[in-house]
Amino acid sequence: xxxxxxxxxxxxxxxxxxxxxxxxxxxxxxxxxxxxxxxxxxxxxxxxxxxxxxxxxxxxxxxxxxxxxxxxxxxxxxxxxxxxxxxxxxxxxxxxxxxxxxxxxxx
Amino acid sequence: xxxxxxxxxxxxxxxxxxxxxxxxxxxxxxxxxxxxxxxxxxxxxxxxxxxxxxxxxxxxxxxxxxxxxxxxxxxxxxxxxxxxxxxxxxxxxxxxxxxxxxxxxxxxxxxxxxxxxxxxxxxxxxxxxxxxxxxxxxxxxxxxxxxxxxxxxxxxxxxxxxxxxxxxxxxxxxxxxxxxxxxxxxxxxxxxxxxxxxxxxxxxxxxxxxxxxxxxxxxx
Numbered sequence: 001x002x003x004x005x006x007x008x009x010x011x012x013x014x015x016x017x018x019x020x021x022x023x024x025x026x027x028x029x030x031x032x033x034x035x036x037x038x039x040x041x042x043x044x045x046x047x048x049x050x051x052x053x054x055x056x057x058x059x060x061x062x063x064x065x066x067x068x069x070x071x072x073x074x075x076x077x078x079x080x081x082x083x084x085x086x087x088x089x090x091x092x093x094x095x096x097x098x099x100x101x102x103x104x105x106x107x
Numbered sequence: 108x109x110x111x112x113x114x115x116x117x118x119x120x121x122x123x124x125x126x127x128x129x130x131x132x133x134x135x136x137x138x139x140x141x142x143x144x145x146x147x148x149x150x151x152x153x154x155x156x157x158x159x160x161x162x163x164x165x166x167x168x169x170x171x172x173x174x175x176x177x178x179x180x181x182x183x184x185x186x187x188x189x190x191x192x193x194x195x196x197x198x199x200x201x202x203x204x205x206x207x208x209x210x211x212x213x214x215x216x217x218x219x220x221x222x223x224x225x226x227x228x229x230x231x232x233x234x235x236x237x238x239x240x241x242x243x244x245x246x247x248x249x250x251x252x253x254x255x256x257x258x259x260x261x262x263x264x265x266x267x268x269x270x271x272x273x274x275x276x277x278x279x280x281x282x283x284x285x286x287x288x289x290x291x292x293x294x295x296x297x298x299x300x301x302x303x304x305x306x307x308x309x310x311x312x313x314x315x316x317x318x319x320x321x322x323x324x325x326x327x
Contacts, residue, residue: 017199049321
Protein backbone atom coordinates (compact mmCIF):
# COMPACT_ATOMS: atom_id res chain seq x y z
CA UNK A 1 0.00 0.00 0.00
CA UNK A 2 2.88 2.34 0.69
CA UNK A 3 5.59 1.88 -1.85
CA UNK A 4 3.22 1.51 -4.77
CA UNK A 5 1.51 4.82 -4.12
CA UNK A 6 4.87 6.51 -3.66
CA UNK A 7 6.23 5.19 -6.88
CA UNK A 8 3.52 7.23 -8.59
CA UNK A 9 4.41 10.22 -6.41
CA UNK A 10 7.89 10.74 -7.80
CA UNK A 11 8.97 8.72 -10.78
CA UNK A 12 12.69 9.02 -11.43
CA UNK A 13 14.33 8.83 -14.82
CA UNK A 14 17.89 7.94 -15.80
CA UNK A 15 18.05 11.10 -17.94
CA UNK A 16 17.66 13.34 -14.85
CA UNK A 17 20.60 11.59 -13.17
CA UNK A 18 22.76 11.79 -16.28
CA UNK A 19 22.00 15.49 -17.00
CA UNK A 20 22.79 16.43 -13.40
CA UNK A 21 25.94 14.30 -13.65
CA UNK A 22 27.18 16.41 -16.61
CA UNK A 23 26.50 19.59 -14.62
CA UNK A 24 28.42 18.18 -11.65
CA UNK A 25 31.33 17.16 -13.89
CA UNK A 26 31.43 20.70 -15.30
CA UNK A 27 31.47 22.20 -11.80
CA UNK A 28 34.20 19.76 -10.69
CA UNK A 29 36.36 20.83 -13.65
CA UNK A 30 35.80 24.46 -12.59
CA UNK A 31 36.90 23.53 -9.04
CA UNK A 32 40.15 22.00 -10.31
CA UNK A 33 40.80 24.68 -12.94
CA UNK A 34 40.38 27.74 -10.70
CA UNK A 35 43.82 27.58 -8.95
CA UNK A 36 45.54 26.83 -12.29
CA UNK A 37 43.76 29.54 -14.28
CA UNK A 38 43.45 32.41 -11.82
CA UNK A 39 45.68 32.88 -8.80
CA UNK A 40 43.44 34.40 -6.14
CA UNK A 41 44.12 35.32 -2.51
CA UNK A 42 42.79 32.98 0.18
CA UNK A 43 39.54 34.91 0.78
CA UNK A 44 38.59 34.96 -2.91
CA UNK A 45 39.66 31.32 -3.38
CA UNK A 46 37.39 30.28 -0.49
CA UNK A 47 34.46 32.27 -1.91
CA UNK A 48 34.89 30.74 -5.40
CA UNK A 49 35.56 27.19 -4.17
CA UNK A 50 32.79 27.14 -1.56
CA UNK A 51 30.43 28.80 -4.06
CA UNK A 52 31.02 25.92 -6.49
CA UNK A 53 30.77 23.38 -3.63
CA UNK A 54 27.40 24.77 -2.48
CA UNK A 55 26.07 24.77 -6.06
CA UNK A 56 27.09 21.10 -6.33
CA UNK A 57 25.52 20.40 -2.92
CA UNK A 58 22.20 21.95 -3.99
CA UNK A 59 22.18 19.82 -7.18
CA UNK A 60 23.00 16.65 -5.22
CA UNK A 61 20.36 17.24 -2.53
CA UNK A 62 17.67 18.36 -5.00
CA UNK A 63 18.11 15.68 -7.69
CA UNK A 64 20.28 12.80 -6.44
CA UNK A 65 18.62 12.81 -3.01
CA UNK A 66 15.19 13.49 -4.59
CA UNK A 67 14.27 16.43 -2.36
CA UNK A 68 12.89 18.36 -5.35
CA UNK A 69 10.29 15.65 -5.92
CA UNK A 70 9.72 14.75 -2.24
CA UNK A 71 6.72 15.66 -0.11
CA UNK A 72 6.61 19.04 1.65
CA UNK A 73 7.54 17.32 4.93
CA UNK A 74 11.02 16.53 3.58
CA UNK A 75 11.40 19.95 1.96
CA UNK A 76 10.52 21.71 5.25
CA UNK A 77 12.92 19.43 7.12
CA UNK A 78 15.76 20.43 4.78
CA UNK A 79 14.90 24.16 4.91
CA UNK A 80 14.80 24.06 8.73
CA UNK A 81 18.16 22.29 8.83
CA UNK A 82 19.72 24.81 6.45
CA UNK A 83 18.46 27.75 8.57
CA UNK A 84 19.77 26.12 11.76
CA UNK A 85 23.08 25.42 10.03
CA UNK A 86 23.40 29.07 8.90
CA UNK A 87 22.66 30.32 12.45
CA UNK A 88 25.25 28.01 14.06
CA UNK A 89 27.94 28.76 11.47
CA UNK A 90 27.31 32.52 11.69
CA UNK A 91 27.66 32.44 15.48
CA UNK A 92 30.88 30.47 15.11
CA UNK A 93 32.17 32.86 12.43
CA UNK A 94 31.62 35.86 14.74
CA UNK A 95 33.47 34.07 17.55
CA UNK A 96 36.31 33.10 15.17
CA UNK A 97 36.66 36.66 13.94
CA UNK A 98 36.89 38.24 17.42
CA UNK A 99 38.81 35.47 19.23
CA UNK A 100 42.09 36.65 20.83
CA UNK A 101 41.15 40.30 20.14
CA UNK A 102 40.02 42.90 22.71
CA UNK A 103 36.43 41.98 21.74
CA UNK A 104 36.93 38.28 22.54
CA UNK A 105 33.67 36.95 23.98
CA UNK A 106 35.57 34.31 25.96
CA UNK A 107 38.34 36.52 27.31
CA UNK B 108 2.25 -3.33 25.78
CA UNK B 109 0.75 -6.80 26.02
CA UNK B 110 2.54 -9.78 24.57
CA UNK B 111 -0.70 -11.47 23.55
CA UNK B 112 -1.84 -10.85 20.00
CA UNK B 113 -5.00 -8.79 19.91
CA UNK B 114 -7.78 -10.17 17.75
CA UNK B 115 -9.40 -6.73 17.50
CA UNK B 116 -8.34 -4.95 14.31
CA UNK B 117 -6.69 -1.55 14.80
CA UNK B 118 -8.71 1.17 13.08
CA UNK B 119 -7.47 4.56 11.90
CA UNK B 120 -9.64 7.34 10.49
CA UNK B 121 -8.84 9.65 7.58
CA UNK B 122 -9.79 13.36 7.41
CA UNK B 123 -13.26 12.50 6.10
CA UNK B 124 -13.84 10.21 9.08
CA UNK B 125 -13.74 6.99 7.06
CA UNK B 126 -12.34 4.03 9.02
CA UNK B 127 -9.39 2.02 7.68
CA UNK B 128 -8.04 -1.17 9.15
CA UNK B 129 -4.31 -1.03 9.92
CA UNK B 130 -2.84 -4.06 8.21
CA UNK B 131 0.90 -3.47 8.67
CA UNK B 132 2.98 -1.20 10.85
CA UNK B 133 6.09 -2.16 8.89
CA UNK B 134 6.88 -1.30 5.30
CA UNK B 135 6.21 2.38 5.99
CA UNK B 136 7.98 4.02 3.06
CA UNK B 137 7.78 7.66 4.24
CA UNK B 138 8.66 6.64 7.81
CA UNK B 139 11.71 4.68 6.66
CA UNK B 140 12.95 7.61 4.61
CA UNK B 141 12.24 10.15 7.36
CA UNK B 142 14.12 8.03 9.88
CA UNK B 143 17.06 7.75 7.53
CA UNK B 144 17.11 11.51 6.91
CA UNK B 145 17.29 12.05 10.69
CA UNK B 146 20.31 9.74 10.74
CA UNK B 147 21.86 11.75 7.88
CA UNK B 148 21.41 14.94 9.94
CA UNK B 149 23.47 13.38 12.75
CA UNK B 150 26.16 12.65 10.14
CA UNK B 151 26.04 16.29 9.06
CA UNK B 152 26.51 17.27 12.72
CA UNK B 153 29.63 15.06 12.99
CA UNK B 154 31.25 16.42 9.84
CA UNK B 155 29.80 19.92 10.38
CA UNK B 156 31.59 20.22 13.72
CA UNK B 157 34.86 19.21 12.05
CA UNK B 158 34.38 21.80 9.31
CA UNK B 159 33.84 24.42 12.05
CA UNK B 160 37.08 23.41 13.76
CA UNK B 161 38.85 23.58 10.38
CA UNK B 162 37.43 27.07 9.70
CA UNK B 163 38.47 28.33 13.13
CA UNK B 164 42.07 27.10 12.86
CA UNK B 165 42.35 28.20 9.22
CA UNK B 166 41.55 31.72 10.43
CA UNK B 167 44.09 31.47 13.28
CA UNK B 168 46.91 29.78 11.30
CA UNK B 169 46.36 30.95 7.71
CA UNK B 170 49.99 30.80 6.40
CA UNK B 171 50.68 27.29 7.76
CA UNK B 172 47.35 25.99 6.44
CA UNK B 173 48.02 27.41 2.96
CA UNK B 174 51.55 25.98 2.90
CA UNK B 175 50.38 22.53 4.10
CA UNK B 176 47.55 22.51 1.54
CA UNK B 177 50.15 23.01 -1.21
CA UNK B 178 51.93 19.84 -0.08
CA UNK B 179 48.90 17.58 -0.75
CA UNK B 180 48.63 15.71 -4.06
CA UNK B 181 45.93 17.53 -6.04
CA UNK B 182 46.03 15.04 -8.94
CA UNK B 183 45.16 12.11 -6.66
CA UNK B 184 42.61 14.20 -4.72
CA UNK B 185 41.02 15.44 -7.96
CA UNK B 186 40.89 11.91 -9.41
CA UNK B 187 39.09 10.76 -6.26
CA UNK B 188 36.57 13.60 -6.68
CA UNK B 189 35.66 12.33 -10.17
CA UNK B 190 35.55 8.71 -8.99
CA UNK B 191 33.15 9.54 -6.19
CA UNK B 192 30.96 11.59 -8.54
CA UNK B 193 30.78 8.68 -11.00
CA UNK B 194 29.99 6.26 -8.15
CA UNK B 195 27.11 8.51 -7.01
CA UNK B 196 25.71 8.35 -10.56
CA UNK B 197 25.99 4.54 -10.59
CA UNK B 198 24.21 4.29 -7.23
CA UNK B 199 21.40 6.56 -8.47
CA UNK B 200 21.03 4.57 -11.71
CA UNK B 201 20.88 1.30 -9.75
CA UNK B 202 17.78 2.66 -7.97
CA UNK B 203 16.20 3.79 -11.27
CA UNK B 204 16.84 0.38 -12.87
CA UNK B 205 15.44 -1.51 -9.88
CA UNK B 206 12.28 0.58 -9.88
CA UNK B 207 11.91 0.00 -13.62
CA UNK B 208 11.93 -3.75 -12.97
CA UNK B 209 15.50 -4.50 -14.07
CA UNK B 210 17.09 -5.99 -10.93
CA UNK B 211 20.05 -7.46 -12.85
CA UNK B 212 21.04 -4.10 -14.35
CA UNK B 213 20.50 -2.57 -10.91
CA UNK B 214 22.92 -5.10 -9.40
CA UNK B 215 25.52 -4.30 -12.08
CA UNK B 216 25.36 -0.62 -11.14
CA UNK B 217 25.78 -1.49 -7.44
CA UNK B 218 28.84 -3.59 -8.36
CA UNK B 219 30.19 -0.63 -10.35
CA UNK B 220 29.72 1.57 -7.27
CA UNK B 221 31.57 -0.98 -5.10
CA UNK B 222 34.47 -1.10 -7.60
CA UNK B 223 34.68 2.72 -7.79
CA UNK B 224 34.55 3.00 -3.99
CA UNK B 225 37.39 0.47 -3.74
CA UNK B 226 39.49 2.47 -6.25
CA UNK B 227 38.81 5.58 -4.13
CA UNK B 228 40.17 3.75 -1.06
CA UNK B 229 43.25 2.51 -2.96
CA UNK B 230 44.07 6.08 -4.08
CA UNK B 231 43.52 7.29 -0.51
CA UNK B 232 45.87 4.54 0.67
CA UNK B 233 48.56 5.71 -1.81
CA UNK B 234 48.15 9.31 -0.61
CA UNK B 235 48.32 8.42 3.07
CA UNK B 236 51.27 6.06 2.50
CA UNK B 237 53.20 8.85 0.81
CA UNK B 238 52.56 11.24 3.72
CA UNK B 239 53.33 8.61 6.36
CA UNK B 240 56.52 7.74 4.42
CA UNK B 241 57.54 11.42 4.75
CA UNK B 242 56.98 11.07 8.49
CA UNK B 243 53.76 13.09 8.51
CA UNK B 244 51.06 11.47 10.61
CA UNK B 245 49.36 12.55 13.86
CA UNK B 246 51.87 12.44 16.73
CA UNK B 247 54.89 11.70 14.52
CA UNK B 248 58.28 13.14 15.64
CA UNK B 249 58.64 14.98 12.28
CA UNK B 250 55.21 16.61 12.58
CA UNK B 251 55.74 17.47 16.27
CA UNK B 252 58.74 19.61 15.34
CA UNK B 253 56.68 21.64 12.85
CA UNK B 254 54.58 24.76 13.44
CA UNK B 255 51.33 24.47 15.41
CA UNK B 256 49.29 25.36 12.31
CA UNK B 257 50.90 22.54 10.31
CA UNK B 258 50.19 20.05 13.10
CA UNK B 259 46.55 21.19 13.20
CA UNK B 260 46.20 21.01 9.40
CA UNK B 261 47.54 17.47 9.12
CA UNK B 262 45.72 16.38 12.28
CA UNK B 263 42.44 17.55 10.74
CA UNK B 264 43.42 16.12 7.34
CA UNK B 265 43.96 12.62 8.73
CA UNK B 266 40.89 12.83 10.99
CA UNK B 267 38.47 14.09 8.36
CA UNK B 268 39.66 12.04 5.38
CA UNK B 269 39.96 9.06 7.75
CA UNK B 270 36.38 9.40 9.00
CA UNK B 271 35.25 9.91 5.40
CA UNK B 272 37.18 6.78 4.36
CA UNK B 273 35.52 4.85 7.19
CA UNK B 274 32.14 5.91 5.76
CA UNK B 275 33.24 4.58 2.34
CA UNK B 276 34.17 1.22 3.91
CA UNK B 277 30.81 1.04 5.73
CA UNK B 278 29.08 2.00 2.46
CA UNK B 279 30.75 -0.90 0.62
CA UNK B 280 29.59 -3.27 3.37
CA UNK B 281 26.01 -1.95 3.13
CA UNK B 282 26.07 -2.39 -0.67
CA UNK B 283 27.01 -6.07 -0.32
CA UNK B 284 24.08 -6.44 2.09
CA UNK B 285 21.77 -4.72 -0.43
CA UNK B 286 22.98 -7.09 -3.18
CA UNK B 287 22.14 -10.05 -0.92
CA UNK B 288 18.68 -8.58 -0.24
CA UNK B 289 18.01 -8.14 -3.97
CA UNK B 290 19.14 -11.74 -4.59
CA UNK B 291 16.82 -13.06 -1.87
CA UNK B 292 13.90 -11.02 -3.20
CA UNK B 293 13.66 -8.77 -0.13
CA UNK B 294 14.32 -5.66 -2.22
CA UNK B 295 12.01 -5.53 -5.25
CA UNK B 296 10.80 -2.98 -7.79
CA UNK B 297 7.90 -2.11 -5.47
CA UNK B 298 9.71 -2.41 -2.12
CA UNK B 299 12.96 -0.55 -2.64
CA UNK B 300 13.32 1.76 0.37
CA UNK B 301 16.47 -0.02 1.65
CA UNK B 302 18.23 0.61 -1.68
CA UNK B 303 16.91 4.19 -1.76
CA UNK B 304 18.27 4.86 1.76
CA UNK B 305 21.61 3.29 0.79
CA UNK B 306 21.72 5.65 -2.20
CA UNK B 307 20.95 8.56 0.15
CA UNK B 308 23.83 7.50 2.40
CA UNK B 309 26.17 7.29 -0.59
CA UNK B 310 25.08 10.76 -1.75
CA UNK B 311 25.93 12.11 1.71
CA UNK B 312 29.39 10.51 1.52
CA UNK B 313 29.82 12.21 -1.87
CA UNK B 314 28.45 15.51 -0.48
CA UNK B 315 31.00 15.53 2.36
CA UNK B 316 33.84 14.98 -0.13
CA UNK B 317 32.53 17.92 -2.24
CA UNK B 318 33.49 20.16 0.70
CA UNK B 319 36.51 18.22 2.04
CA UNK B 320 38.34 18.34 -1.31
CA UNK B 321 38.49 22.14 -1.90
CA UNK B 322 39.17 23.12 1.72
CA UNK B 323 42.11 20.73 2.08
CA UNK B 324 43.60 20.56 -1.41
CA UNK B 325 42.90 23.93 -3.00
CA UNK B 326 43.59 26.67 -0.43
CA UNK B 327 47.31 26.94 -1.18
